[in-house]
Amino acid sequence: MLVDVKNVTKSFQGTKVLDDVNMQILSGDRVAMMGPNGAGKTTLIRAMLGFYHINSGKILVNGFDPIKQRVKVLEGISFIPQLPPPIKLSLDEMISFISKSSGVPKEAIYEEASKMDLDVKANKHKQFLKLSGGMKQKLLIAIALSKKSSLLVFDEPTANLDPRAREHFYKLLTNLDSSCSTLFITHRLDEIEGLVNRKIYMDLGKIVEDEKI
Amino acid sequence: MKNLLLVSYLDIKESIRSKWFYVYSIVFGGLMALFFITGISDSAVMGFTGLSRMLLIFIQVTIIILPIFILITTVKSISADRESNVLEYMLSFPISLKDYYWGKMLGRFLTVFLPVIFALILGVIFGFTKSGDMPWSMIFLYSALLFSMCFVFLGIAFFISTMVKSTDIAIGSAFMIWIFLLAFIDIALIGLMLQGRVGDGFIITSALLNPIEVFRIGAISLFDPELTVIGPVAYYLLDTLGATMLIVYSFVYPIVLGVLFSYFGFIAFKKKDLL
């Protein structure tokens, strides 16, 4: 089992944001996670990535604890955040950080990026912060795909992309290794319909619906 | 270790591009330049001549402004990354919190320490060519004091940065700490002493606990305690403890304090929610 979330509760200032959540992701699962704003989707993902200390319950990713064995957990996950972060490093520096910390060859990132018409080498010395919204998103996607992970976690990855880029992105995803699982947070199921085989609906910190499609 | 160095290298690169780093370097380099232009190094007043006098003034000014510079610029380092979600992304890669935190700290240390030590070296070189004297013990002591000064305030800043979630509060608390420490240096302590409301023990203890005061005392402890530049508390300590003890204390105590604060900062970083 890739991800095992068991009876997880997380509160912020006394309000339960995750309320006794149970969820399992097996390898090969392509999950679309939906739910209204504030349902707790991002919080659940962040708990899986070891950013939050949960109040009760247990999370295992590839059999590892996200807090106690964060490096092991993160080695197997590629993550794209909800909004591109304002990173002040140049593309070159940012890519060396990723390449050195995660063991991804730089060339692999350039190659993934060029599949989405993003020329990283030409913008090498630009700060990430100064790229256009769509370019940022493309680079984050290229990084996530070139890092060979068993789980891809995307928090609304296509929000900033133009239709053409979105199409490219989905095309890239159809070529994913079949053993690789994905967890998409999205508000537009119609767009990723062909890419997912399971749908999870969250509301008020609970999983209210979980079905295969 | 590899990742720790990577984090510090990138932090240094980021700092070097930022505005605060220019302001910071210009202030300390400029301070030295100013001393030459105004001829402080030429005059012989109060028993100091040339280079020694200039270094003494440089360290006195630095003791006041360096802490606030370090606190304000560093206190944002982790809290701002957290607020802007940069931390969320950077820490989604397999890098241990230990490497990240101590790497940031090492990077910051170099960016705050190198400009002041360069300013000092600059002063020494120019002063030497002008006056020909080379007060080795003073140069050595002041380099050591600058080192431990950078270290303790960096430790405090990292502690605040991890404890506090918002950048505004972090900057506010850094400022409060600086004001508070300044309020308890010699000038203020003498007021308390004269009023006779508090015992000598309290005054001596608060002087020895306050890193800014400790640096002031350390910086002048090479000189004869009869000198008028020394405040009453410093005079008293120098007289009772002796110069060597004070010099060792003024270097070691801030380092210990810095280690404690940065370590508690690290514990908070590990034990609390990262975002």
Ligand SMILES: Nc1ncnc2c1ncn2[C@@H]1O[C@H](COP(=O)(O)OP(=O)(O)OP(=O)(O)O)[C@@H](O)[C@H]1O
């Ligand atoms: N670090 C935090 N501190 C305090 N409250 C938080 C924190 N993070 C999230 N929350 C609260 O938790 C709730 C769930 O937030 P979360 O970001 O998980 O929602 P979401 O399902 O991702 O929503 P959206 O679709 O808008 O992205 C919200 O009410 C939010 O205000």
Ligand SMILES: [Mg+2]
């Ligand atoms: Mg969200």
